[in-house]
Amino acid sequence: MAGLEQLLASREIAVFAGSGGVGKTTTAAATALMASTHLGGKVLVLTVDPARRLANAMGLRSFGNIETPVPAEAFEAAGIRPRGQLWAAMLDTKASWDDLVRRHAPDPRTRDRILANPLYENISGRFVQSHDYIAMERLHEIHSSGRYDLVVVDTPPTRNALDLLEAPERMAEFFTSRLLRLLTAPSRSRLLTLASRPFYEVADRILGSQFLGDISEFFSLFQTMEAGFIERARAVQRVLTDRRTTFAVVTTLEAAPVAEADFFIDELVRGRHHVGAVIMNRTLPQAMLAPSAAGAADIVRERSDELAAALLDGPDAATAARVLVEIGANFRNLELVARREAEHRRRFAGRAATLAEVPWLAEDITDLGGLSRLGEQLRRPVDPSAG
């Protein structure tokens, strides 16, 4: 089975998806580092909300919306000689929305009125899953600039993994929808059709006419960007199904993230997206599944006094007996978790071109060296049927 490196060699975009807390951001950064080290070229990791420690690990004090190269000193300190370059950028939703408005507003006056509208910030932050859309939009912008050989994208935590895939389509639909026509109708004409009058009567009683008017004006302004937005949303949508794009689904081997990963893979397949990799993160070593080890764990617990006395003398023997009991119990605890993980691991067999697995590291990643070791783990393809 081909590894992640092989997969990325033929792709320009890798989208990292998965439920919250599974380590998407870190694995995306490690993958980008691995690709820049082994494949060369110019690699960008576009991340949503990097931990300060991760930014530090990449030798960056912080990264904003602006693409920033990981400094050579950070590579030198870690003893890595990359063939290519590694860049990082963060997704700033508000700044990206502003850019989008600037690009698509028909004239400076409309642009300024939109940006100054009190509803703009609220609405740009909320409606039609705007974070998801902005993430995909920014990806398209960066990819089409041709500045990078590979863009690795970390995605925002979504309530539903599907939101991410459907966001561009929803954005396009929004501009052509009856909803937007209804929203802008009062400012276009005071004459309401007989059919829509009850609609406004209810809305009016709930929201008040002043607020209704504000909303209406805002969406009328927004509608001036219709053509640009629709075209853009369609282009973003095309990028996601492009054969140069692949998806990596990141998950731990716990029940809830696995169920979500499973569902997401199904949806990716249904939408004709390329499911390049399943990355199983923070797993326990499979050595814990050896039956002989489980037997040994029971023996050290049951015969702790006798074993301790045979190994050490005096008061140390009493301490050692307690230590052995703890060692045995701890192993049985972790083994139980490892068994559940093995069941989940089997479910991912054959579900993606590549399976990768990262063992649960007891220490946090604090430098590029740590990120690089993670990247090396990711290079190794795994056999899901083992254990």
Add this chain to the structure above:
Amino acid sequence: MGVAPPLLDRRLLFVTGKGGVGKTTIAAALGLLAAREGKRTLVCEVDAKGNLADSYECGPLAFDEREVQPGLFAMAMETEASLREYLSLNLKLPLLTRIGPLASIFDYVAAAAPGVREVLTVGKLCWEVRERNYDLVVVDGPATGHVVGHLAAPAGIRELVSVGLIRNQTQWMLDLLDDPAVTGVVVTALPEEMPVTESLELIERLDHETGVDLAQVVVNRVLPELFGRTEEEVFDRLREPWNTMRLGELVGSPVGPLLDAAEFATSLRRSRVEHIGRLRDELAGRVPMLYVPELFSRTHGLRSTRRVADALEAELL
């Protein structure tokens, strides 16, 4: 305004946390614990992922609440259903039946007016509290990034909307939300870097953007301490190749994996203790912290929920 009572004596608890920290488990366990204490309790899942139903093994939940354990009711939030209920209670519009599917109105209102969706969620929960339908309402809330949007929505709506029914309806909600005797937020964290950082950021935002009281911080999945100081020294001696080999011979099979597992658990705990320390230092005694141990089963069925409830009970009562 009242003085903050013990956690389960409040009336409305919003449980939140970064994705993946187990906030549904904590919310489910708090509900179970309250019901065991004889309180008529409602637990509401806001994110509609279905995890709450897994915690109680009760089958899919709907907007209409259902008794899942004695004295314990569970529901899943649906903002459209909440709007429907709200309109039928407040507007008394016979007209409603004539204006076609409510969904289109709802889409309109929710997409257009920022915070409306959130207000409908919070409003429904506050309403259950106001009507005294339950002694306690526990909310399996939105994740850290979204919960402030919910709790700040009533005040936000008041600022944006100068007249109208929605504005009139926000004051009583604020009265409930801003009263620490009634409402509290339970922040759930894992002893890891990002969950701790996000929890601290959330607490700051709650203070700045809402009047809701921070009731409790729960640290989930705390690893037990395997060894004390002297035991650790003895463990290090057991790790010496000679002793490891002897032990293997005495046991009759290699003990390397056992010692590796103990080493792993010890260093994982060490790195987690560091994060707990950071959280504790930053909170500086402002709210009590509860610790829920790692349960080593990684299931989230009723049995596991009960065990978490037991752990919370031991800390709380």
